[in-house]
Amino acid sequence: xxxxxxxxxxxxxxxxxxxxxxxxxxxxxxxxxxxxxxxxxxxxxxxxxxxxxxxxxxxxxxxxxxxxxxxxxxxxxxxxxxxxxxxxxxxxxxxxxxxxxxxxxxxxxxxxxxxxxxxxxxxxxxxxxxxxxxxxxxxxxxxxxxxxxxxxxxxxxxxxxxxxxxxxxxxxxxxxxxxxxxxxxxxxxxxxxxxxxxxxxxxxxxxxxxxxxxxxxxxxxxxxxxxxxxxxxxxxxxxxxxxxxxxxxxxxxxxxxxxxxxxxxxxxxxxxxxxxxxxxxxxxxxxxxxxxxxxxxxxxxxxxxxxxxxxxxxxxxxxxxxxxxxxxxxxxxxxxxxxxxxxxxxxxxxxxxxxxxxxxxxxxxxxxxxxxxxxxxxxxxxxxxxxxxxxxx
Numbered sequence: 584x585x586x587x588x589x590x591x592x593x594x595x596x597x598x599x600x601x602x603x604x605x606x607x608x609x610x611x612x613x614x615x616x617x618x619x620x621x622x623x624x625x626x627x628x629x630x631x632x633x634x635x636x637x638x639x640x641x642x643x644x645x646x647x648x649x650x651x652x653x654x655x656x657x658x659x660x661x662x663x664x665x666x667x668x669x670x671x672x673x674x675x676x677x678x679x680x681x682x683x684x685x686x687x688x689x690x691x692x693x694x695x696x697x698x699x700x701x702x703x704x705x706x707x708x709x710x711x712x713x714x715x716x717x718x719x720x721x722x723x724x725x726x727x728x729x730x731x732x733x734x735x736x737x738x739x740x741x742x743x744x745x746x747x748x749x750x751x752x753x754x755x756x757x758x759x760x761x762x763x764x765x766x767x768x769x770x771x772x773x774x775x776x777x778x779x780x781x782x783x784x785x786x787x788x789x790x791x792x793x794x795x796x797x798x799x800x801x802x803x804x805x806x807x808x809x810x811x812x813x814x815x816x817x818x819x820x821x822x823x824x825x826x827x828x829x830x831x832x833x834x835x836x837x838x839x840x841x842x843x844x845x846x847x848x849x850x851x852x853x854x855x856x857x858x859x860x861x862x863x864x865x866x867x868x869x870x871x872x873x874x875x876x877x878x879x880x881x882x883x884x885x886x887x888x889x890x891x892x893x894x895x896x897x898x899x900x901x902x903x904x905x906x907x908x909x910x911x912x913x914x915x916x917x918x919x920x921x922x923x924x925x926x927x928x929x930x931x932x933x934x935x936x937x938x939x940x941x942x943x944x945x946x947x948x949x950x951x952x953x954x955x956x957x958x959x960x961x962x963x964x965x966x967x968x969x970x971x972x973x974x975x976x
């Protein structure tokens with residue numbers, strides 16, 4: 584029995600597409616719209632999700648704080664080396680600390696020595712700003728040099744209460760009085776959403792606080808960022824790491840509510856993607872199946888002639904399945920390009936990060952081919968069952 588090689592089978596399978604170009608284009612258009620819809624309904628929500636997750640991440644989904652348990656008698660203090668110990672925990676990305684120096688800050692030496700304007704003077708580490716996702720509005724933050732000198736960085740509320748709207752460009756900054764020492768203001772922070780207490784604080788270097796305001800070296804708040812998938816594990820070991828002798832003296836904030844919201848968002852979006860993608864492929868498959876059934880009815884004489892000339896049923900089935908798969912492949916490629924273009928344009932318009940789900944695009948193409956094979960199966964079997972005399976009549 585004669586066999587059709589792959590190339591001959593492809594030529595025969597594309598006959599219907601070449602001879603009925605308009606119908607083939609309309610059939611491919613049906614499945615291309617389905618695939619484009621799948622990419623759009625996955626790509627646009629994925630881009631929106633990326634923007635939402637970026638916003639949630641900025642709220643500190645991977646951040647923890649540790650403080651001494653309040654209202655203990657005598658008051659609890661954290662060990663001096665606690666920040667360094669926390670930084671050694673495997674999943675921890677960065678750790679920093681602040682400490683209340685119990686000093687008073689004043690605009691000058693003529694104001695009431697007891698009037699600190701409700702502001703707190705904190706000793707801070709140089710990596711504090713990175714750890715709490717803070718930003719400097721004007722000037723600069725503490726560094727290795729300024730940590731040892733009488734320099735101060737003000738929170739946004741602290742700067743407003745001290746009457747400092749900004750810093751001079753290129754000149755020496757204003758000075759404020761902390762305790763009995765003058766400090767030069769080198770920076771003003773933007774509001775810090777992760778730690779609003781820093782908005783009402785004046786931050787001085789750790790070493791400068793020890794030397795100039797009689798700071799005892801014990802941190803009062805430890806901040807850390809850890810890998811998000813390990814945040815609960817880090818929270819569990821944090822008290823024993825900070826104070827191995829008395830872990831019950833350490834209070835750790837639970838992971839941010841934003842983390843739970845972020846995980847719930849990821850789950851709900853994933854379920855939505857799957858449902859919409861399945862619906863789009865179903866619609867495209869029905870369109871291809873309908874086209875192939877009509878093609879069999881219209882090409883009965885062609886089928887009969889091929890059978891009369893010696894084509895067996897398997898070759899007839901292969902011809903129509905090849906045509907169906909080719910139609911679906913054309914639609915899948917066109918739909919993928921159309922979906923990517925539409926998603927890119929919409930993400931650019933909304934200023935979202937562009938996310939093209941590669942797995943969705945590949946799954947769409949594979950699904951288009953599978954849909955074409957399934958959609959063409961019944962018409963192909965129906966065509967193969969036609970007897971030559973019946974088809975030619």
